[in-house]
Amino acid sequence: MxxxxxxxxxxxxxxxxxxxxxxxxxxxxxxxxxxxxxxxxxxxxxxxxxxxxxxxxxxxxxxxxxxxxxxxxxxENYTRYVEENLGAILQDESIPLPERAGTFYRASTEILRDAFEARMPVPLDSDTFRRLHYFVTQSIRFLTSADSLRALGEFIAHDYKTYTHSINVLIYTMPLAQTLGLDDAALIRVGIGTLLHDVGMTRVPKSIIERAGRLLPDEEAVYRTHPAQGVATIAQVPLTQEAINCILFHHERMDGSGYPTGLSGEQIPPVVRALSVADTFDTLTSTRGGPSAATSAFEVLNRMRSEMASTLDMEMFRRFVLVLSGAMLDGGFGAEMD
Structure with a gap:
């Protein structure tokens, strides 16, 4: 009928x-x-x-x-329509930048919510992977273009959910990775890994994910399985080694104190070190940072510099501050770094 x-x-x-x-x-x-x-x-x-x-x-x-x-x-039809036309929308300069930034954030939220909440924790299937790959491919030039980060800053959510966190980390990581001289193809590979870096969290109990503040020892042990769980989740799709590195190694630390393998220094790929800085920043500015979470970019950056100098790559941190400063999202912290 x-x-x-x-x-x-x-x-x-x-x-x-x-x-x-x-x-x-x-x-x-x-x-x-x-x-x-x-x-x-x-x-x-x-x-x-x-x-x-x-x-x-x-x-x-x-x-x-x-x-x-x-x-x-x-x-759902409208969301698919936006996804299919996302690249053209994001590059259409007749559309005001705030409108394009809002479209990117809304589209990415729909895609990641569907992938992380509706389809997990079963292994990532080929259709979902193609959808995520197409999304990153269509978004990469927008994410690395001048002024995009500033416009996107208006939409970044600080109420911690795995999918919004993954979107935020993608937004922060792409302009930072660009400072490493990566071409578009490499940025897409890293972007896929960044978007999926916490996919293993879909196999961690929600009670652990949503706990504010420090985890209990047994909860911490379960939480620390998520990088390996993430690799298991994406085992059936053709991810590149760069993307797998982002999933498996994003909690490794420069002094060897990270997990799951205890890599240190130059053993950690540069793009993963960039991802780790962005990941840490977004976590500390979200509700997952706990009741004492810093409320401004300035406070978070100051804490990262003073408390994490041995665990994060400080050269990558310096670059990150400059990226945020260029987008005027650092609360003036960039001036102190000069």
Missing amino acids: KETIPSHTPAGDPRFFPVSPLMIFPKAVGSFSVYLRQGNTLVLYAAAGEAFTDRHRTNLFENGVREVYVRLEQR
């Missing part, structure tokens, strides 16, 4: 959710309907299967329309 599409519905109807008209990409056909608000009513603007044009999109935005509406039951 053919679906009946309402042409009018009351504004504020909970069966709809708002999106920016700039996210409806020209020439791409979406399997969702788009509604426009007129007064207190939502009016059908484009039915599923119809393509927007540049003129449609630009006219809406230039006339002050900042939100169009999609039916809640079609959210």
